Amino acid sequence: MIVCENLKITFNKGTVMETRALSGLNLTVPKGQFVCVIGSNGSGKSTMQNAIAGELPLDEGRILVDDVDITTWPAPKRTGLVARVFQDPLAGSCENLTIQENMSLAWSRGRKRGLGRAVTKETHALFRDKLSRLGLGLENRLEDLMGLLSGGQRQAVSLLMASLQPSSVLMLDEHTSALDPRIAAFVMDLTRDIVQENNLTAIMVTHSMRQALDYGDRTVMLHGGRVVLDVAGEDRKGLDVPDLIRMFEKAHGEELSDDSLLLS
Numbered sequence: 501m502i503v504c505e506n507l508k509i510t511f512n513k514g515t516v517m518e519t520r521a522l523s524g525l526n527l528t529v530p531k532g533q534f535v536c537v538i539g540s541n542g543s544g545k546s547t548m549q550n551a552i553a554g555e556l557p558l559d560e561g562r563i564l565v566d567d568v569d570i571t572t573w574p575a576p577k578r579t580g581l582v583a584r585v586f587q588d589p590l591a592g593s594c595e596n597l598t599i600q601e602n603m604s605l606a607w608s609r610g611r612k613r614g615l616g617r618a619v620t621k622e623t624h625a626l627f628r629d630k631l632s633r634l635g636l637g638l639e640n641r642l643e644d645l646m647g648l649l650s651g652g653q654r655q656a657v658s659l660l661m662a663s664l665q666p667s668s669v670l671m672l673d674e675h676t677s678a679l680d681p682r683i684a685a686f687v688m689d690l691t692r693d694i695v696q697e698n699n700l701t702a703i704m705v706t707h708s709m710r711q712a713l714d715y716g717d718r719t720v721m722l723h724g725g726r727v728v729l730d731v732a733g734e735d736r737k738g739l740d741v742p743d744l745i746r747m748f749e750k751a752h753g754e755e756l757s758d759d760s761l762l763l764s
């Protein structure tokens with residue numbers, strides 16, 4: 501479970517560039533829940549994820565993971581708790597290492613007796629098995645460099661890598677937005693399966709309102725650095741994009757004017 505309590509972050513405080521990115525954000529995600537987060541440009545989605553990962557210090561507020569207050573933990577200390585898949589397929593893995601070396605690094609992360617990038621007979625068999633389930637033939641390419649894979653293949657392997665860790669929270673940051681629609685749909689279905697099979701607690705940021713309604717258990721919208729809409733369960737079933745827009749406008753008293761959000 502993750503609890504974000506009254507998160508506040510202001511950039512460039514006291515200057516003309518002052519920007520309040522998070523303005524008292526509250527979000528509690530129970531264990532095993534898959535939350536989709538949407539919001540217009542600048543609404544605070546990335547800042548929230550960076551704060552959870554420990555990449556940005558909070559001005560105010562607390563972050564708890566499985567009842568442990570991690571607010572002051574530096575990012576490296578959180579790697580065993582928080583796994584991330586980024587928008588850029590190149591960001592989450594090392595192109596100069598082989599597929600199995602990348603997977604080995606992910607396997608070691610957060611484990612006390614990790615082997616780094618070294619591959620054993622057991623981990624080789626495990627990685628082969630995991631890769632074969634993707635149906636992309638990558639189980640026969642374990643020794644290929646990661647840099648040889650397409651963007652979609654790389655995101656699929658990154659997802660597998662993220663689920664190899666015994667982490668408490670999986671954060672997905674627009675991880676399909678750089679892919680063509682067919683591959684994006686494949687990676688999204690894979691995401692759903694991996695989250696379900698591993699009972700992961702997942703927070704997925706997306707610019708697609710459709711995706712935010714079709715996947716996961718809950719849809720949360722950010723605006724002005726806080727949560728302005730939060731739907732789950734029966735209230736979410738059958739909701740369509742125009743319903744979501746109407747709900748936002750009713751709750752917030754202003755029109756949703758971000759084309760990138762409305763058109764995707």
Ligand SMILES: Nc1ncnc2c1ncn2[C@@H]1O[C@H](COP(=O)(O)OP(=O)(O)OP(=O)(O)O)[C@@H](O)[C@H]1O
Nearest residue numbers: 511519520521539540541542543544545546547548
């Ligand atoms: N490092 C930074 N320095 C200064 N301002 C920043 C920084 N990072 C983010 N901001 C500002 O904070 C606000 C929230 O940004 P954030 O990137 O979290 O939004 P977002 O919802 O992820 O937007 P997008 O959908 O465009 O990625 C924006 O006004 C942004 O310009």
